[in-house]
Amino acid sequence: MPKKYRLTKIADRNTAKPFLKETQFEIDYQNTLNPAQYEAVSSTDGAYLVIAGAGTGKTRTLVYRVARLIELGYDPKSILLLTFTRKASREMMNRATALLDNRCAKINGGTFHSFANLTLRRYAKLVGLDSNFTILDQGDSEDVINLIRAQLNLTKLDKRFPKKKTINSVLSLSINTGRTIEKILEEEYPHFYEFADKFYEIAKLYEEYKRRSGLLDYDDLLVYLRNFLNDKSKSYVLTSSINFVMIDEFQDTNKLQAEIVYGLAQHNNNVMVVGDDSQSIYSFRGANFKNIMNFPNLFPDVKIITLEENYRSTQEVLDLGNHIIDKAIEKYPKELFTRKTGGELPAIIAATTENMQSRFIVNRILELREENVSLNDIAVLFRSSYSSFDLEIELNKANIPYQKFGGMKFIETAHVKDVLAFLRIAENPKDVVSWYRVLLLHEGIGPKKAQSIIEKIMSGELNIKSHPEKVLDKSYKENIFNLFLCLHRVFTSNKVPAELTEIVLNYYEPLFKKKYDDHNKRKKDLEIFINISENYRSLTSLLADMALDPPRDSVADVAEEDKEDEYLTLSTIHSAKGLEWHTVFIIHAVEGFFPSGMAYSKIEALEEERRLMYVAATRAKQNLYITYPMNIFDRHNGMTLSKPSRFISDISEELAEEWLLEEDE
DNA sequence: TACGGGAATATTTTT
DNA sequence: TATTCCCGTA
Numbered sequence: 001m002p003k004k005y006r007l008t009k010i011a012d013r014n015t016a017k018p019f020l021k022e023t024q025f026e027i028d029y030q031n032t033l034n035p036a037q038y039e040a041v042s043s044t045d046g047a048y049l050v051i052a053g054a055g056t057g058k059t060r061t062l063v064y065r066v067a068r069l070i071e072l073g074y075d076p077k078s079i080l081l082l083t084f085t086r087k088a089s090r091e092m093m094n095r096a097t098a099l100l101d102n103r104c105a106k107i108n109g110g111t112f113h114s115f116a117n118l119t120l121r122r123y124a125k126l127v128g129l130d131s132n133f134t135i136l137d138q139g140d141s142e143d144v145i146n147l148i149r150a151q152l153n154l155t156k157l158d159k160r161f162p163k164k165k166t167i168n169s170v171l172s173l174s175i176n177t178g179r180t181i182e183k184i185l186e187e188e189y190p191h192f193y194e195f196a197d198k199f200y201e202i203a204k205l206y207e208e209y210k211r212r213s214g215l216l217d218y219d220d221l222l223v224y225l226r227n228f229l230n231d232k233s234k235s236y237v238l239t240s241s242i243n244f245v246m247i248d249e250f251q252d253t254n255k256l257q258a259e260i261v262y263g264l265a266q267h268n269n270n271v272m273v274v275g276d277d278s279q280s281i282y283s284f285r286g287a288n289f290k291n292i293m294n295f296p297n298l299f300p301d302v303k304i305i306t307l308e309e310n311y312r313s314t315q316e317v318l319d320l321g322n323h324i325i326d327k328a329i330e331k332y333p334k335e336l337f338t339r340k341t342g343g344e345l346p347a348i349i350a351a352t353t354e355n356m357q358s359r360f361i362v363n364r365i366l367e368l369r370e371e372n373v374s375l376n377d378i379a380v381l382f383r384s385s386y387s388s389f390d391l392e393i394e395l396n397k398a399n400i401p402y403q404k405f406g407g408m409k410f411i412e413t414a415h416v417k418d419v420l421a422f423l424r425i426a427e428n429p430k431d432v433v434s435w436y437r438v439l440l441l442h443e444g445i446g447p448k449k450a451q452s453i454i455e456k457i458m459s460g461e462l463n464i465k466s467h468p469e470k471v472l473d474k475s476y477k478e479n480i481f482n483l484f485l486c487l488h489r490v491f492t493s494n495k496v497p498a499e500l501t502e503i504v505l506n507y508y509e510p511l512f513k514k515k516y517d518d519h520n521k522r523k524k525d526l527e528i529f530i531n532i533s534e535n536y537r538s539l540t541s542l543l544a545d546m547a548l549d550p551p552r553d554s555v556a557d558v559a560e561e562d563k564e565d566e567y568l569t570l571s572t573i574h575s576a577k578g579l580e581w582h583t584v585f586i587i588h589a590v591e592g593f594f595p596s597g598m599a600y601s602k603i604e605a606l607e608e609e610r611r612l613m614y615v616a617a618t619r620a621k622q623n624l625y626i627t628y629p630m631n632i633f634d635r636h637n638g639m640t641l642s643k644p645s646r647f648i649s650d651i652s653e654e655l656a657e658e659w660l661l662e663e664d665e
Numbered sequence: 666t667a668c669g670g671g672a673a674t675a676t677t678t679t680t
Numbered sequence: 681t682a683t684t685c686c687c688g689t690a
Contacts, residue, residue: 386681448667599677
């Protein structure tokens with residue numbers, strides 16, 4: 001169907017600005033949006049900072065702006081919309097498409113990392129990279145670091161040297177926040193400060209290693225992109241094609257990402273960032289809500305728009321949320337209000353034990369179902385993913401279907417990583433970590449032997465692409481011969497992901513059964529992996545997606561065919577970002593769990609826990625229940641009496657009802 | 666040098 | 681509780 005007012009000929013979208021009168025738009029923007037939203041949506045040129053409180057229609061605003069820009073005649077491909085997750089990106093494009101038409105699906109979108117991935121591959125030559133680099137996920141990075149850590153003999157020191165996880169997070173924080181390693185050690189890990197020089201040594205070796213092996217970790221994706229953007233003569237080809245930059249969840253970006261935003265928008269400074277400083281919950285990844293405060297320094301002519309009308313929650317829920325966040329030490333001034341009144345007061349529920357908390361939730365959910373509240377409209381939120389273990393048992397007993405978000409991911413399970421390691425080698429034979437992982441699967445091969453085989457492969461002494469009979473002499477055991485035979489098959493196949501996966505799994509199966517006692521349970525994951533691989537045409541994109549947008553389901557609820565269409569959501573608060581439900585339960589609101597004991601030592605960390613509680617509370621549209629067990633198992637002391645979370649302990653009768661659950665005899 | 670068993674240890678959130 | 685670390689044995 002031809003659109004009434006589509007402008008077809010625009011000589012140069014960057015200079016000749018198309019325009020329409022307000023009445024000529026297909027969508028009645030002015031009357032569908034509130035004044036603040038409309039101001040943001042109808043903006044075109046210039047820099048905008050949209051401070052959007054929880055539930056104020058942030059996504060809606062972005063979606064409408066995309067539609068309007070397209071209606072104005074701008075090329076969809078010249079609109080870049082960066083979001084926090086790929087799911088969010090997909091959702092926005094779908095909504096915009098539904099609103100207007102499928103031109104909206106053509107905009108440039110994705111996460112910072114996925115955008116960097118595509119850009120770096122496309123402009124690999126200009127960037128100075130090989131376009132088929134492999135992406136290391138966090139676990140892979142840690143493995144590399146562990147290898148280096150072992151080589152440096154750091155385990156033999158008198159004092160315990162930090163573990164791979166810690167090392168990786170220090171290095172990563174340094175890159176993402178632009179602070180030196182010393183500074184980070186001093187501020188976050190003072191007990192490891194004395195090892196600063198070792199950290200530098202590891203960082204150097206790690207960099208060399210990645211360069212040599214054609215590997216990029218998450219941070220590299222951003223760093224290379226930033227550097228590319230800074231080299232204006234080279235990146236002009238990219239930046240001149242971007243007319244509008246939009247960034248969602250700006251409160252969760254870090255310094256490095258802010259620099260990227262600056263670089264992306266350099267062509268004409270048309271940039272809009274949207275965020276809520278009160279919902280900044282990713283500081284462990286280097287995010288700093290002060291990015292929002294600093295934004296006006298980056299773009300001096302920025303216009304600030306504040307969205308304050310909340311469309312999600314009842315006033316009762318909002319009051320409690322406001323109470324929690326009012327005590328925050330620093331935030332952008334804003335006052336959320338809603339027209340939804342007459343809701344029920346939130347409830348704060350003390351249960352004598354953790355199990356009673358679980359049973360309360362199960363009962364309440366069953367009651368809600370009686371009241372015709374769909375399971376899809378209910379969520380249970382928690383600080384850390386293990387908090388739901390007891391509840392999960394009770395839900396299973398009661399036959400309540402649920403999906404859990406956050407926590408252990410499919411991709412992080414050892415057996416899936418094993419299979420991926422084979423495929424990584426197929427993609428990039430220089431990938432030493434994957435070689436290491438694969439070789440160690442074999443009997444009789446430990447770290448030393450693996451090392452020596454890898455050296456021979458890297459030096460070319462062992463040519464893995466030719467048939468093993470030609471390259472392996474008698475000193476190699478049969479299992480190595482078989483491994484090389486398998487890899488030879490991989491290298492000589494036509495590299496369709498599904499076919500490669502099949503070859504690998506055939507070979508891997510006996511090793512897998514030997515390595516894992518519980519291989520029956522794990523087997524399902526491998527079957528899922530086959531299905532996933534069938535959706536890809538190239539190995540490069542399969543591997544990139546596995547690192548950047550991994551499927552989240554592991555064994556827990558794999559069977560696609562018996563997946564219920566109605567299910568309860570269990571989620572970490574981090575994974576619940578941006579979502580909303582009719583009824584929300586927040587569990588384990590106990591000192592030491594929420595706020596986490598890890599946060600006690602730093603005021604900034606405690607402030608972040610507070611924002612986390614705020615995010616959790618503002619997910620609720622209608623009902624909000626915050627529960628805490630009074631006795632909870634503490635690994636150090638056994639059963640201990642616990643204190644309710646500081647975020648809810650001082651709440652007055654007007655803000656929430658307090659219930660006490662006791663065992664009925 | 667590989668590898669299994671038992672001890673130690675730290676314990677969150679995710680692209 | 682689950683992973684990592686350490687050490688003795690083959």
